[in-house]
Amino acid sequence: xxxxxxxxxxxxxxxxxxxxxxxxxxxxxxxxxxxxxxxxxxxxxxxxxxxxxxxxxxxxxxxxxxxxxxxxxxxxxxxxxxxxxxxxxxxxxxxxxxxxxxxxxxxxxxxxxxxxxxxxxxxxxxxxxxxxxxxxxxxxxxxxxxxxxxxxxxxxxxxxxxxxxxxxxxxxxxxxxxxxxxxxxxxxxxxxxxxxxxxxxxxxxxxxxxxxxxxxxxxxxxxxxxxxxxxxxxxxx
Amino acid sequence: xxxxxxxxxxxxxxxxxxxxxxxxxxxxxxxxxxxxxxxxxxxxxxxxxxxxxxxxxxxxxxxxxxxxxxxxxxxxxxxxxxxxxxxxxxxxxxxxxxxxxxxxxxxxxxxxxxxxxxxxxxxxxxxxxxxxxxxxxxxxxxxxxxxxxxxxxxxxxxxxxxxxxxxxxxxxxxxxxxxxxxxxxxxxxxxxxxxxxxxxxxxxxxxxxxxxxxxxxxxxxxxxxxxxxxxxxxxxx
Amino acid sequence: xxxxxxxxxxxxxxxxxxxxxxxxxxxxxxxxxxxxxxxxxxxxxxxxxxxxxxxxxxxxxxxxxxxxxxxxxxxxxxxxxxxxxxxxxxxxxxxxxxxxxxxxxxxxxxxxxxxxxxxxxxxxxxxxxxxxxxxxxxxxxxxxxxxxxxxxxxxxxxxxxxxxxxxxxxxxxxxxxxxxxxxxxxxxxxxxxxxxxxxxxxxxxxxxxxxxxxxxxxxxxxxxxxxxxxxxxxxxx
Amino acid sequence: xxxxxxxxxxxxxxxxxxxxxxxxxxxxxxxxxxxxxxxxxxxxxxxxxxxxxxxxxxxxxxxxxxxxxxxxxxxxxxxxxxxxxxxxxxxxxxxxxxxxxxxxxxxxxxxxxxxxxxxxxxxxxxxxxxxxxxxxxxxxxxxxxxxxxxxxxxxxxxxxxxxxxxxxxxxxxxxxxxxxxxxxxxxxxxxxxxxxxxxxxxxxxxxxxxxxxxxxxxxxxxxxxxxxxxxxxxxxx
Numbered sequence: 016x017x018x019x020x021x022x023x024x025x026x027x028x029x030x031x032x033x034x035x036x037x038x039x040x041x042x043x044x045x046x047x048x049x050x051x052x053x054x055x056x057x058x059x060x061x062x063x064x065x066x067x068x069x070x071x072x073x074x075x076x077x078x079x080x081x082x083x084x085x086x087x088x089x090x091x092x093x094x095x096x097x098x099x100x101x102x103x104x105x106x107x108x109x110x111x112x113x114x115x116x117x118x119x120x121x122x123x124x125x126x127x128x129x130x131x132x133x134x135x136x137x138x139x140x141x142x143x144x145x146x147x148x149x150x151x152x153x154x155x156x157x158x159x160x161x162x163x164x165x166x167x168x169x170x171x172x173x174x175x176x177x178x179x180x181x182x183x184x185x186x187x188x189x190x191x192x193x194x195x196x197x198x199x200x201x202x203x204x205x206x207x208x209x210x211x212x213x214x215x216x217x218x219x220x221x222x223x224x225x226x227x228x229x230x231x232x233x234x235x236x237x238x239x240x241x242x243x244x245x246x247x248x249x250x251x252x
Numbered sequence: 253x254x255x256x257x258x259x260x261x262x263x264x265x266x267x268x269x270x271x272x273x274x275x276x277x278x279x280x281x282x283x284x285x286x287x288x289x290x291x292x293x294x295x296x297x298x299x300x301x302x303x304x305x306x307x308x309x310x311x312x313x314x315x316x317x318x319x320x321x322x323x324x325x326x327x328x329x330x331x332x333x334x335x336x337x338x339x340x341x342x343x344x345x346x347x348x349x350x351x352x353x354x355x356x357x358x359x360x361x362x363x364x365x366x367x368x369x370x371x372x373x374x375x376x377x378x379x380x381x382x383x384x385x386x387x388x389x390x391x392x393x394x395x396x397x398x399x400x401x402x403x404x405x406x407x408x409x410x411x412x413x414x415x416x417x418x419x420x421x422x423x424x425x426x427x428x429x430x431x432x433x434x435x436x437x438x439x440x441x442x443x444x445x446x447x448x449x450x451x452x453x454x455x456x457x458x459x460x461x462x463x464x465x466x467x468x469x470x471x472x473x474x475x476x477x478x479x480x481x482x483x484x485x486x487x488x489x
Numbered sequence: 490x491x492x493x494x495x496x497x498x499x500x501x502x503x504x505x506x507x508x509x510x511x512x513x514x515x516x517x518x519x520x521x522x523x524x525x526x527x528x529x530x531x532x533x534x535x536x537x538x539x540x541x542x543x544x545x546x547x548x549x550x551x552x553x554x555x556x557x558x559x560x561x562x563x564x565x566x567x568x569x570x571x572x573x574x575x576x577x578x579x580x581x582x583x584x585x586x587x588x589x590x591x592x593x594x595x596x597x598x599x600x601x602x603x604x605x606x607x608x609x610x611x612x613x614x615x616x617x618x619x620x621x622x623x624x625x626x627x628x629x630x631x632x633x634x635x636x637x638x639x640x641x642x643x644x645x646x647x648x649x650x651x652x653x654x655x656x657x658x659x660x661x662x663x664x665x666x667x668x669x670x671x672x673x674x675x676x677x678x679x680x681x682x683x684x685x686x687x688x689x690x691x692x693x694x695x696x697x698x699x700x701x702x703x704x705x706x707x708x709x710x711x712x713x714x715x716x717x718x719x720x721x722x723x724x725x726x
Numbered sequence: 727x728x729x730x731x732x733x734x735x736x737x738x739x740x741x742x743x744x745x746x747x748x749x750x751x752x753x754x755x756x757x758x759x760x761x762x763x764x765x766x767x768x769x770x771x772x773x774x775x776x777x778x779x780x781x782x783x784x785x786x787x788x789x790x791x792x793x794x795x796x797x798x799x800x801x802x803x804x805x806x807x808x809x810x811x812x813x814x815x816x817x818x819x820x821x822x823x824x825x826x827x828x829x830x831x832x833x834x835x836x837x838x839x840x841x842x843x844x845x846x847x848x849x850x851x852x853x854x855x856x857x858x859x860x861x862x863x864x865x866x867x868x869x870x871x872x873x874x875x876x877x878x879x880x881x882x883x884x885x886x887x888x889x890x891x892x893x894x895x896x897x898x899x900x901x902x903x904x905x906x907x908x909x910x911x912x913x914x915x916x917x918x919x920x921x922x923x924x925x926x927x928x929x930x931x932x933x934x935x936x937x938x939x940x941x942x943x944x945x946x947x948x949x950x951x952x953x954x955x956x957x958x959x960x961x962x963x
Contacts, residue, residue: 028324028334060297061331061339081329087265089402089457091348092318094298097265102298110592111328117589118621119614140593147592147621150662165326188624188662220326347829354826355858356851377830384829384858387899425861425899502798502808534771535805535813555803561739563876563931565822566792568772571739576772585802639800694800 016248018240019155019195019216020206020233021055021136022223023080023108024062030224036062039223040069042230047074050237053216055136057108060094067103076105078136082128084120096127106134108218110148112161122151138197138218142177146184149192156185157218159197165221169199171208182213203239210243253485255477256392256432256453257443257470258292258373259460260317260345261299267461273299276460277306279467284311287474290453292373294345297331304340313342315373319365321357333364343371345455347385349398359388375434375455379414383421386429393422394455396434402458406436408445419450440476447480490722492714493629493669493690494680494707495529495610496697497554497582498536504698510536513697514543516704521548524711527690529610531582534568541577550579552610556602558594570601580608582692584622586635596625612671612692616651620658623666630659631692633671639695643673645682656687677713684717727959729951730866730906730927731917731944732766732847733934734791734819735773741935747773750934751780753941758785761948764927766847768819771805778814787816789847793839795831807838817845819929821859823872833862849908849929853888857895860903867896868929870908876932880910882919893924914950921954 022039024031036058043054057078058066067077083093099107109124110116116124121137128135135153139145145158158181163170170177182194196209197218206217219236226232259276261268273295280291294315295303304314320330336344346361347353353361358374365372372390376382382395395418400407407414419431433446434455443454456473463469496513498505510532517528531552532540541551557567573581583598584590590598595611602609609627613619619632632655637644644651656668670683671692680691693710700706733750735742747769754765768789769777778788794804810818820835821827827835832848839846846864850856856869869892874881881888893905907920908929917928930947937943 026324026327026332032335032338064301087263090263091350095263098269101269113328115591118592118618122618144592144596147624150621352828355829355855359855381829381833384861387858500798500801500806506809506812538775561737564737565824569737572743575743587802
């Protein structure tokens with residue numbers, strides 16, 4: 016059971032773009048060599064190529080932040096899944112609270128992503144919608160109460176019952192879906208609690224992306240994630 | 253008066269992506285060395301970086317196909333203008349018939365693009381909306397009747413009055429705006445007529461992007477554009 | 490187990506408006522006196538008041554075709570649930586294939602409708618999304634393959650497995666939700682099959698709304714619905 | 727030159743609905759008998775019928791708050807212009823800052839409304855977009871800086887230059903369009919200033935809709951409007 020840390024770059028300026036985007040990628044390369052975690056980076060569309068180049072030949076994965084539920088063709092300013100696949104990304108985040116999708120489109124994207132060999136991390140706002148999305152069979156679901164996103168107040172501490180309810184409901188409707196914790200995750204301790212509460216990892220944004228040194232924050236989160244996983248396994252034995 | 257050819261890659265698969273996207277860029281580099289035209293390429297967001305690298309140190313310009321009317325920050329899956337500027341694009345297409353914008357957002361994007369030093373090509377569906385957009389002061393306006401887009405039936409031939417009305421109205425409300433012809437442009441002859449009818453160039457998509465050899469089509473269009481411009485200047489003298 | 494017939498007026502012109510809207514309401518009043526069915530009418534927002542007046546003091550229910558996921562206040566051109574409740578409607582259709590909603594908004598609307606004492610019929614395009622919506626606890630779910638809507642080819646005949654899969658999945662995740670059959674329902678026979686396949690009723694539009702005599706079609710559908718229910722009960726005993 | 731007062735009910739609860747909606751209509755009937763002004767009421771879709779009945783046989787006009795840019799037919803939860811015409815409304819507000827439209831849709835709605843004999847009041851956020859809309863030939867344009875809407879700080883006082891620039895630009899591009907002042911209008915004095923600055927009337931919402939006695943506020947606004955018009959005519963003679 017390898018813990019997962021997903022870094023949503025969002026579109027902070029200048030942090031999410033250009034050399035800053037690459038600095039985060041380099042930090043991820045260092046951390047993944049030191050810790051047995053899975054690291055997923057989700058930079059803006061325009062930065063995907065360079066980040067992919069930066070982490071090629073490593074275990075770091077790169078996801079798009081969104082995908083448009085459209086077939087390729089005469090569409091202007093949209094990115095169909097085929098374009099993302101061609102570029103070489105490993106998966107995509109969909110239905111983030113800052114980019115909600117219609118239910119039918121979530122289903123379309125999950126199905127099509129899987130046909131193309133892309134992974135899907137779907138976000139939800141509350142346990143019930145997390146359960147609803149889990150029925151559509153994405154690889155991962157992150158339940159993020161929108162009122163905590165970007166606050167620095169982690170859901171792990173402020174609303175642990177959101178995490179435990181999500182885990183319980185999603186396990187009931189589709190146990191093959193991995194559950195992540197999101198919203199306000201800002202420290203290694205938040206990651207530790209998130210995993211102790213039953214999820215397999217976290218979805219983080221500003222705490223890493225806007226950090227003075229993204230490597231230090233990412234390393235601390237990876238370290239605490241490993242600790243939580245080891246304790247959990249110890250408990251089970 | 254240098255004629256303008258804008259190539260909207262749209263999101264054809266595989267034509268608009270990967271090596272195909274670069275092939276079009278290389279064709280543009282050859283054409284711009286041979287003809288005194290302005291060439292603007294608008295690939296998908298995910299291909300912008302590589303196309304920019306391919307044409308750096310040439311007069312070929314690269315535009316985004318769209319921009320989201322949002323400030324940078326905690327937004328997921330959107331590209332604010334700052335991110336495009338950082339990447340190095342020269343401008344952007346907005347309000348394409350396949351990605352219409354709200355009027356207030358068009359105004360926001362034009363103003364902000366100019367502050368950032370980015371050029372704006374705004375599309376419109378009919379002469380009246382072309383005039384309305386011209387009042388907001390983009391660099392170029394392309395009037396494209398949606399019913400002709402992608403048909404191979406050029407507006408130059410099917411609806412020349414759309415072009416002449418657009419030119420006349422836009423010149424009246426804001427003479428500093430350059431007018432392009434779009435929709436169904438598929439041959440050098442279409443480009444020739446478009447310029448003879450009073451516009452300064454064309455917005456083309458599938459005729460170049462899906463061509464077996466984009467260079468041949470682009471060269472023919474550039475050649476006819478030059479011919480039309482020279483005749484027009486000759487007439488005026 | 491009383492069968493349910495829901496009439497979505499949509500926005501046919503002139504059929505869905507004015508005196509035509511009232512004619513359908515009068516037909517419903519006659520049918521509900523003759524058959525032990527539940528009849529729900531969903532006229533356009535602008536016709537809700539008159540239809541409500543027409544069927545007051547009968548068992549015919551009136552639903553809105555949609556509701557905007559917004560709180561009342563400074564919003565222009567939207568109808569919050571409080572406004573529908575004040576008017577006296579009994580419930581609402583949400584997420585119709587012609588008016589899809591974001592997943593988080595479906596959840597918001599179901600919860601809030603129930604707080605206000607309004608019923609909710611939620612539509613879905615395929616069994617999986619029907620199951621996902623059922624987890625959010627609406628009163629009814631109608632699974633309508635969009636490709637059959639408005640064709641006159643009923644899902645009952647063309648894709649019976651869509652109905653049986655929907656019934657089976659929805660019963661598994663939330664047995665308190667009633668399942669309806671929709672898309673292409675045009676005759677009493679379609680209704681009969683829909684109920685025999687395990688649903689409790691149908692969502693119909695043009696077959697009734699655009700009928701020369703809505704009463705005749707509605708009566709035939711009610712009659713076949715009763716027949717199917719009686720046979721099903723007979724089988725079970 | 728008869729001044730115009732447009733009352734946008736928005737969707738305040740309970741003020742914009744039910745008996746409150748009718749109370750505002752009755753206030754308008756009294757005011758229009760006492761003052762030589764034009765009064766336009768724009769209640770929510772669901773209240774249009776009753777408000778129309780209340781003011782029939784008076785000079786009070788009733789507008790919809792919005793219209794969907796769609797043809798009638800198989801559309802669920804939308805109101806096409808034909809449905810509004812059938813109901814008997816006199817016109818519609820479009821592109822309010824709380825319900826912005828795409829530019830091409832504004833053009834579609836103005837053209838179609840005029841074919842059906844409906845009037846159009848189009849809103850804009852700044853003078854430039856007001857000018858752009860004026861080119862599309864609506865009957866009236868109201869320029870409302872969004873940052874003042876609902877504040878009680880009237881544009882008349884806080885940003886008079888927005889009004890004078892709008893009047894000047896709109897008169898230049900299409901002098902047949904009437905210009906209204908909106909955003910934060912809360913007193914007779916605001917109305918007086920708005921007309922003195924060159925507009926023909928105002929677009930008001932909460933100041934009337936949420937007033938303890940809508941009649942008193944409406945009467946004061948009508949009275950000041952008349953005063954301003956008379957002084958303006960006096961000045962011109």
